[in-house]
Amino acid sequence: MSVKRNKVTIPELYGMVERGERISFLTAYDYPMALLEDRAGVDMILVGDSGAMCMLGHPTTLQAKMDFMVEITAAVSRAAGRAFVVGDMPYMSYQPSDEIAVKNAGRFIAEGGADAVKLEGGARMAQRVEAIVDAGIPVMGHIGLTPQAASMIGGLKSQGRDAETALALMEDAEFLEDAGVFAILLEAIPARVAEEMVNRATVPMLSIGSGPACHGQLLIVHDILGLFEAFTPKFVKRYADVAQTMTAAFESYVHDVQSGAFPAAEHTYRIPDEEWGRLSQLLKEEEE
Numbered sequence: 001m002s003v004k005r006n007k008v009t010i011p012e013l014y015g016m017v018e019r020g021e022r023i024s025f026l027t028a029y030d031y032p033m034a035l036l037e038d039r040a041g042v043d044m045i046l047v048g049d050s051g052a053m054c055m056l057g058h059p060t061t062l063q064a065k066m067d068f069m070v071e072i073t074a075a076v077s078r079a080a081g082r083a084f085v086v087g088d089m090p091y092m093s094y095q096p097s098d099e100i101a102v103k104n105a106g107r108f109i110a111e112g113g114a115d116a117v118k119l120e121g122g123a124r125m126a127q128r129v130e131a132i133v134d135a136g137i138p139v140m141g142h143i144g145l146t147p148q149a150a151s152m153i154g155g156l157k158s159q160g161r162d163a164e165t166a167l168a169l170m171e172d173a174e175f176l177e178d179a180g181v182f183a184i185l186l187e188a189i190p191a192r193v194a195e196e197m198v199n200r201a202t203v204p205m206l207s208i209g210s211g212p213a214c215h216g217q218l219l220i221v222h223d224i225l226g227l228f229e230a231f232t233p234k235f236v237k238r239y240a241d242v243a244q245t246m247t248a249a250f251e252s253y254v255h256d257v258q259s260g261a262f263p264a265a266e267h268t269y270r271i272p273d274e275e276w277g278r279l280s281q282l283l284k285e286e287e288e
């Protein structure tokens with residue numbers, strides 16, 4: 001497989017859209033995963049607050065903290081030689097005020113090395129988007145199923161399935177575009193509604209569970225690898241069963257330790273015979 005090496009930038013993402021090339025987008029939460037994604041040619045990496053669930057075992061994304069997000073974003077940024085890195089602003093890191101939003105978005109860039117930040121919400125978040133963009137930080141919008149607002153939108157459910165809510169999503173997208181987002185992520189929106197939104201869009205529209213018309217596709221890496229077993233959304237395609245491969249490796253290790261098959265001679269260090277002889281002599285002298 002040929003791998004493109006130049007760092008992806010916002011103009012390059014717009015160029016891809018113009019050329020009709022689809023943008024590949026995956027989450028990553030650590031250095032080795034990001035390194036492999038970058039090497040495979042993934043265009044964009046989201047350091048999602050889903051890391052609180054996939055990496056830390058929390059029940060929702062609401063438990064993600066700024067310090068954790070910034071630390072893992074920095075690890076991903078160190079690995080992403082080419083991919084465009086988006087830091088996901090966690091719950092309550094931008095909702096309280098413009099000032100808090102700008103300060104925390106700045107941490108993703110300055111400490112996390114991210115290329116942009118993402119935040120959830122449409123019209124009601126337009127002012128926050130404007131404040132962050134005014135500070136010179138690129139913002140990706142995120143509408144549809146927005147997990148940080150799960151209790152307000154009726155749970156982790158597809159959104160925009162009736163005419164009124166679909167229209168409201170289109171209006172949300174317009175507010176975000178006017179506020180200055182460089183792209184919008186559409187989560188779990190019916191494919192026909194998403195297609196209409198793409199037709200009206202002035203910025204790249206990326207999909208997670210919103211159909212093939214979007215300019216790019218995002219999935220959560222733990223879902224595609226079979227590493228997250230709590231639940232699997234309808235829109236996930238699984239590309240590997242890494243959990244099975246890892247479990248088999250761990251079982252073999254346990255077996256080898258118990259049977260003594262590990263470590264073998266090739267896994268141990270040698271002391272030269274001459275030094276071994278001298279040590280024996282020293283021990284003998286100590287005993288006398």
Ligand code: KIV
Pocket residue numbers: 027046047048049050051061088185187208220
């Ligand atoms: O945190 C995340 O991975 C996300 C995606 C679900 C869009 O925000």
